[in-house]
Amino acid sequence: MKKVKIGVIGAGRIGKLHAENLLHFPQVELKAVSDVYLENVSAWADKLGIPRVTGDYREILEDDEIDAVFVCSSTDTHVSIIMEAARAGKHxxxxxxISFEMEQTKKALKSVKQAGVQLQVGFNRRFDHNFRKVRESIISGKIGNPHIIKVTSRDPAVPPKEYIQKSGGIFIDMTIHDFDMVRYLSGSEVEEVYVQGEVLIDHVFAECGDIDTAVTVLKLKNGAIGVIDNSRKAVYGYDQRVEVFGSKGCITVDNDYPNTALISTAEGVYQDKPKYFFLERYHHAYLEEVKSFIESVLEDRPVLVDGHDGLQAEMIAHAARRSWLEKRPVKLSELQNDDERNFSDCEGKRFPLSS
Incomplete structure (x- = not known):
C-alpha cells in the first residue's frame, strides 16, 4: 500500500487532535511532531508511538521522506511555515x-502556487454529515434557488482572556467558519457585509477591543442573503444550526445531541442539551477532512478546501470588522485589489462536495 508520510507542526489541542486522527488511516505514516513546549508533548507522543518529537519544526521540513505537513501552530506563525514548507516541496x-492579514495570506498562497504543492485549509464544517446533506440538496435542485441562508453559531462558554487577546477577534476566530459555510452552501461569493455587534456577556471582550455577540448580514453575488448570528456563550451548549430557504422549499439542520430521546411527562417535555463543544460536535468532520487531504495527496487531485477559500473567508471577516467599527455596510471590493486573481486558479472548482 502506498503511504503518505506526514509531520505535524504544533501539538496544542488541535494539533494533537489531527495527529491522533491521522493514526486511524493505514495509508498514513505519522513520522514526526514538533512543538516548542516539548514537556507537554513527549509523553503523549511516546504513548501514541510517534517515532520522533522535536522542538524545531524545520527538522520536519528538512526530512526528505516527509510528503506533507499539518500546520497547527499559532496563527502568527502560519505564513512563514507555509512558505518554508512550500519551498521544501511539502503538501x-x-x-x-491562514493569517490575520490578507497581504500575508496572499504571500503564502503565492509561494504554494509557485511550488506546485497542495494547500488545504481547515474548514472542517464542510465535511460535517449534516451540512453536506444541505449542500447536496441545494445542488440537486430540491429546494430551488437559495434565497435566505441562516447560520446560528454559538459557543458554550467564554474563552480565557489570554485566548481572546491573541484570537484576532470574533470574526476572524469564530465567524470565519460561518462565512465559509455561507459560501459553501450558496455556491456564491459575498459582495457586501453589514454587522451589528455588542458586548453583552463579559466586559473582557471590550477590554480586548472585541465583541461577544453579533449578527451579520451578507449580500451574495447570486442575489441570496446570508444571515449569521453568533454568541460566545450559549448556556445550554454548542449551538450549531443551519437553514436554507429557497424557491422550491426549505432545508434545516438542527444541533447534534448525545441521543434523540424526548421525554414527555406531566411536568414537561425534556431532551438532552446539544453536544458541548466542537471536539464532540465535529468529531467525524475532523476525520473526514483529514481523509480528504490524504486522498488528494495520494491521488494527486485538488483539495476540496483550498487557499482561495481561506482568503475569501478572511476577506469577509475583515469586511465584517470594518462594518462593525464604522457602523455601515462594507463591500468586499473595498478590500480587494487587481492582483487578487493571481492567487486563485480554481475557477469552476470552488464549491465541490466533500467526497
Whole structure:
C-alpha cells in the first residue's frame, strides 16, 4: 500500500487532535511532531508511538521522506511555515485562518502556487454529515434557488482572556467558519457585509477591543442573503444550526445531541442539551477532512478546501470588522485589489462536495 508520510507542526489541542486522527488511516505514516513546549508533548507522543518529537519544526521540513505537513501552530506563525514548507516541496494542511492579514495570506498562497504543492485549509464544517446533506440538496435542485441562508453559531462558554487577546477577534476566530459555510452552501461569493455587534456577556471582550455577540448580514453575488448570528456563550451548549430557504422549499439542520430521546411527562417535555463543544460536535468532520487531504495527496487531485477559500473567508471577516467599527455596510471590493486573481486558479472548482 502506498503511504503518505506526514509531520505535524504544533501539538496544542488541535494539533494533537489531527495527529491522533491521522493514526486511524493505514495509508498514513505519522513520522514526526514538533512543538516548542516539548514537556507537554513527549509523553503523549511516546504513548501514541510517534517515532520522533522535536522542538524545531524545520527538522520536519528538512526530512526528505516527509510528503506533507499539518500546520497547527499559532496563527502568527502560519505564513512563514507555509512558505518554508512550500519551498521544501511539502503538501500542506493549515488550520484556519491562514493569517490575520490578507497581504500575508496572499504571500503564502503565492509561494504554494509557485511550488506546485497542495494547500488545504481547515474548514472542517464542510465535511460535517449534516451540512453536506444541505449542500447536496441545494445542488440537486430540491429546494430551488437559495434565497435566505441562516447560520446560528454559538459557543458554550467564554474563552480565557489570554485566548481572546491573541484570537484576532470574533470574526476572524469564530465567524470565519460561518462565512465559509455561507459560501459553501450558496455556491456564491459575498459582495457586501453589514454587522451589528455588542458586548453583552463579559466586559473582557471590550477590554480586548472585541465583541461577544453579533449578527451579520451578507449580500451574495447570486442575489441570496446570508444571515449569521453568533454568541460566545450559549448556556445550554454548542449551538450549531443551519437553514436554507429557497424557491422550491426549505432545508434545516438542527444541533447534534448525545441521543434523540424526548421525554414527555406531566411536568414537561425534556431532551438532552446539544453536544458541548466542537471536539464532540465535529468529531467525524475532523476525520473526514483529514481523509480528504490524504486522498488528494495520494491521488494527486485538488483539495476540496483550498487557499482561495481561506482568503475569501478572511476577506469577509475583515469586511465584517470594518462594518462593525464604522457602523455601515462594507463591500468586499473595498478590500480587494487587481492582483487578487493571481492567487486563485480554481475557477469552476470552488464549491465541490466533500467526497
Amino acid at each position: 500542506i494542511f493549515c488550520e484556519k485562518p
